[in-house]
Amino acid sequence: MGVFAMPSLGADMxxxxxxxxxxxxxxxxxxxxxxxVVETQKGAIEIEVFETGTVKRLEAxxxxxxxxxxxxxxxxxxxxxxxxxxxxxxxxxxxxxxxxQAERGPRPARASGGETSTVPPAATAPSQAVSSSxxxxxxxxxxVAAAERGVDLAGLKGTGPGGAIxxxxxxxxxxxxxxxxETVTDPRAEMRKAIGAAMAKSNREIPHYYLFHRIDLxxxxxxxxxxxxxxPPETRLLMGALFLKATALAAQQAxxxxxxxxxxxxxxxxxxxxxxxxxxxxxxLVTPAIRxxxxxxxxxxxxxxxDVTARVRSGGLRSSEMTMGTLTVSALGDNGVDALAGVIYPxxxxxxxxxxxxxxxxxxxxxxxxxxxxxxxxxxxxxxSDGRLGARFLARIDEFLQTPEAL
Amino acid sequence: xxxxxxxxxxxxxxxxxxxxxxxxxxxxxxHIQDDLELDxxxxxxxxxxxxxxxxxxxxxxxxxxxxxxxxxxxxLAQQLG
Numbered sequence: 001m002g003v004f005a006m007p008s009l010g011a012d013m014x015x016x017x018x019x020x021x022x023x024x025x026x027x028x029x030x031x032x033x034x035x036x037v038v039e040t041q042k043g044a045i046e047i048e049v050f051e052t053g054t055v056k057r058l059e060a061x062x063x064x065x066x067x068x069x070x071x072x073x074x075x076x077x078x079x080x081x082x083x084x085x086x087x088x089x090x091x092x093x094x095x096x097x098x099x100x101q102a103e104r105g106p107r108p109a110r111a112s113g114g115e116t117s118t119v120p121p122a123a124t125a126p127s128q129a130v131s132s133s134x135x136x137x138x139x140x141x142x143x144v145a146a147a148e149r150g151v152d153l154a155g156l157k158g159t160g161p162g163g164a165i166x167x168x169x170x171x172x173x174x175x176x177x178x179x180x181x182e183t184v185t186d187p188r189a190e191m192r193k194a195i196g197a198a199m200a201k202s203n204r205e206i207p208h209y210y211l212f213h214r215i216d217l218x219x220x221x222x223x224x225x226x227x228x229x230x231x232p233p234e235t236r237l238l239m240g241a242l243f244l245k246a247t248a249l250a251a252q253q254a255x256x257x258x259x260x261x262x263x264x265x266x267x268x269x270x271x272x273x274x275x276x277x278x279x280x281x282x283x284x285l286v287t288p289a290i291r292x293x294x295x296x297x298x299x300x301x302x303x304x305x306x307d308v309t310a311r312v313r314s315g316g317l318r319s320s321e322m323t324m325g326t327l328t329v330s331a332l333g334d335n336g337v338d339a340l341a342g343v344i345y346p347x348x349x350x351x352x353x354x355x356x357x358x359x360x361x362x363x364x365x366x367x368x369x370x371x372x373x374x375x376x377x378x379x380x381x382x383x384x385s386d387g388r389l390g391a392r393f394l395a396r397i398d399e400f401l402q403t404p405e406a407l
Numbered sequence: 408x409x410x411x412x413x414x415x416x417x418x419x420x421x422x423x424x425x426x427x428x429x430x431x432x433x434x435x436x437x438h439i440q441d442d443l444e445l446d447x448x449x450x451x452x453x454x455x456x457x458x459x460x461x462x463x464x465x466x467x468x469x470x471x472x473x474x475x476x477x478x479x480x481x482x483l484a485q486q487l488g
Binding site for chain 1: 427447466
């Protein structure tokens with residue numbers, strides 16, 4: 001593989017700060033291993049390596065802020081030569097003292113898009129998380145508070161789930177040691193800025209079109225209620241799982257909806273990895289992807305949704321989850337509003353929005369009846385599809401939701 | 408357990424599923440979804456945690472009865488008391 005560069009963990013990421021190395025020179029790594037933790041505006045992300053090899057050299061120092069594409073390490077497969085490229089940026093930097101050097105470093109090679117370093121392979125070997133034991137799990141609120149109060153997270157002991165550092169830990173630490181006067185950056189503002197930049201780019205570059213459709217949700221609602229009546233809370237299903245599965249199944253058959261637009265070309269994706277928009281408390285959102293959403297049973301999908309939601313809350317999302325999404329689903333949940341018109345998350349080409357399900361008057365035959373219903377929307381990229389295909393896609397989601405027992 | 412103790416259990420489990428919440432700032436009348444920003448997955452995790460801790464499987468139709476700490480304390484005391 002050669003130079004392992006700071007990956008782009010989404011269209012809204014320009015740089016990341018290295019929080020922790022989990023490997024040392026001489027270590028062998030296997031595809032899927034987590035080798036570093038990088039802090040982004042969306043919290044700490046565990047960075048996976050996607051080829052097998054030996055770590056030859058670490059180019060980045062903990063604490064360094066690196067632009068996307070900057071060299072982090074040299075990792076060589078067996079028999080591979082030391083790459084010449086690595087002679088560049090790191091030679092003149094005495095690491096640790098020269099973060100600004102790194103910030104001025106090479107521009108991300110994103111225009112060429114093909115840099116495989118940012119895109120994990122489509123093959124499906126589940127990541128062999130080396131064990132996240134070595135990495136820092138920090139809740140987003142704790143991270144914000146730590147930055148505001150100048151608390152060093154590395155020095156804290158977490159009392160949250162799985163040893164995660166939570167707000168209370170930071171507050172305890174801040175109370176014990178008086179905070180420094182100056183506040184450098186506000187991560188919440190940083191995240192807002194990052195989301196703003198990505199969405200501005202999306203609205204500027206992607207010719208969006210929008211479609212809306214009302215779905216009779218009575219069958220799915222009834223099926224879900226009776227399925228859950230017999231289940232203990234641990235195994236109950238959420239309507240969101242049905243939405244995700246129906247969308248993924250429909251996406252299998254709608255290639256202009258599922259994939260990426262890179263280098264002025266739409267590349268349909270073979271797999272359907274749905275990115276699930278998860279709102280963060282206090283603002284902001286993350287859209288971790290669930291691998292092969294279309295092939296998971298509802299129970300497995302629930303488990304996957306529970307897992308990523310938990311890691312959005314307490315830290316520990318992986319780099320592949322941030323990048324492998326092939327389309328996004330945003331569901332407003334139980335207490336939201338009727339509908340949403342989404343902004344596509346590039347390089348994806350579609351976002352499906354589910355409003356809050358509610359009872360509405362619907363015409364059945366010649367009668368008006370109260371039915372549970374949901375208004376769904378599609379924001380799609382006209383460079384990849386047309387309204388006719390988009391309409392068929394939404395109609396397919398509708399069909400799948402009429403036979404929930406088959407999902 | 409008294410109603411106050413059920414309230415404490417409820418808030419403890421609430422903070423477990425939503426580690427960003429500060430227990431000191433949660434009011435008895437805070438709606439767990441509208442005010443505390445739990446999503447439907449968080450609510451389900453909360454119900455599962457209460458099931459484990461109290462051996463009470465709260466049916467979906469009763470979710471509105473645990474939508475605030477005050478309501479939940481009364482509901483748990485009534486169901487288990």
